[in-house]
Amino acid sequence: AGGVSGAPAPFDKGGVKIALISYISAGDFFQAYQAGAEAQAKALDIDLRVFPGRQDAAAQREQILQAINLGVSAIVIDHGLPESLGDVVQQALDKGIKVVAFDVNLNNPKIPQVEQSDHELADLALKQVVKDNGSSFKAGYVYVAGFAPLDRRNEVWDTFKKQNAGVVEKARFGNVSDTTATSTADQAKAALTANPDISVVFAPYDEFARGVKLAATDLGITGKLKIYSADVSTADIQEITEPGSPWVATVATNPAVVGAVSIRAAALQVAGQEVPHQITVKPTLLTQEGLRAANVRTIEELAKKVPAFNASDAVTASWIPEKLF
Numbered sequence: 579a580g581g582v583s584g585a586p587a588p589f590d591k592g593g594v595k596i597a598l599i600s601y602i603s604a605g606d607f608f609q610a611y612q613a614g615a616e617a618q619a620k621a622l623d624i625d626l627r628v629f630p631g632r633q634d635a636a637a638q639r640e641q642i643l644q645a646i647n648l649g650v651s652a653i654v655i656d657h658g659l660p661e662s663l664g665d666v667v668q669q670a671l672d673k674g675i676k677v678v679a680f681d682v683n684l685n686n687p688k689i690p691q692v693e694q695s696d697h698e699l700a701d702l703a704l705k706q707v708v709k710d711n712g713s714s715f716k717a718g719y720v721y722v723a724g725f726a727p728l729d730r731r732n733e734v735w736d737t738f739k740k741q742n743a744g745v746v747e748k749a750r751f752g753n754v755s756d757t758t759a760t761s762t763a764d765q766a767k768a769a770l771t772a773n774p775d776i777s778v779v780f781a782p783y784d785e786f787a788r789g790v791k792l793a794a795t796d797l798g799i800t801g802k803l804k805i806y807s808a809d810v811s812t813a814d815i816q817e818i819t820e821p822g823s824p825w826v827a828t829v830a831t832n833p834a835v836v837g838a839v840s841i842r843a844a845a846l847q848v849a850g851q852e853v854p855h856q857i858t859v860k861p862t863l864l865t866q867e868g869l870r871a872a873n874v875r876t877i878e879e880l881a882k883k884v885p886a887f888n889a890s891d892a893v894t895a896s897w898i899p900e901k902l903f
């Protein structure tokens with residue numbers, strides 16, 4: 579470990595141990611988030627210890643205790659169930675370990691919260707829904723309660739329905755697991771078969787949208803359904819832009835940028851520097867029409883055309899190398 583020239587201690591020497599502890603590892607979003615965290619850690623000569631998520635609250639608690647025993651300087655917690663984390667996170671803070679939370683509400687003034695501006699994300703998606711479909715339609719909605727980003731997006735969906743009496747939610751379903759897309763597809767198939775008048779599905783997580791698209795394809799109804807989502811990946815771009823795809827828009831950040839931001843928030847705290855309590859990476863609306871017109875096929879091509887997909891100015895410092903992608 580050689581450290582970063584011009585960086586404050588302990589980053590001037592390098593090898594600072596930081597843990598990344600995830601609740602979910604499966605799926606494009608979480609893999610890209612981890613890749614971005616690893617790239618930023620490498621640029622700061624951080625010894626990043628990655629603990630894979632298994633959608634298991636007990637395992638995540640255990641991993642936090644393991645990280646404390648490893649003597650890490652900071653822990654980034656990526657998703658999780660707040661009720662099962664409070665006491666172990668407090669143990670870390672009591673030992674002087676810095677903590678950053680991404681998409682899990684730890685409700686502690688000492689813990690900066692990273693999020694993708696989920697209210698704005700859902701709002702942008704639903705504005706596009708109205709632009710394409712008007713404000714009278716039968717909808718399917720994909721939601722699993724208990725995940726902070728999905729709960730925030732759900733608040734916007736609830737308000738949207740109150741403000742648009744012509745929008746009728748005919749079916750609600752969803753599953754978060756290591757097989758989210760295929761399990762959601764099974765549920766979507768049943769919901770769409772029972773409610774053939776559904777013309778719009780709000781699926782604000784790309785694995786949900788992928789599941790609904792699978793169901794629509796199996797049922798042969800891609801021509802009469804429009805799917806609106808959150809998140810983007812190279813695989814998502816291919817699914818959105820392919821001929822006849824019902825997945826017509828998504829609102830997204832580059833998850834790798836969010837991963838990098840999370841590591842910077844941890845590093846700044848370890849260096850004794852100020853970090854805002856709320857750290858937001860703003861999402862961008864991406865429509866099928868816009869992606870096709872710009873001939874964007876990968877997340878890298880998107881990053882070349884949309885600056886927000888390349889980098890974020892959240893929690894930066896002159897000593898933190900920024901060129902990651």
Ligand code: SR1
Nearest residue numbers: 725727754782783784808
């Ligand atoms: C189960 S929560 C899934 C969401 O977490 C991140 O915020 C991503 O945007 C994804 O939609």
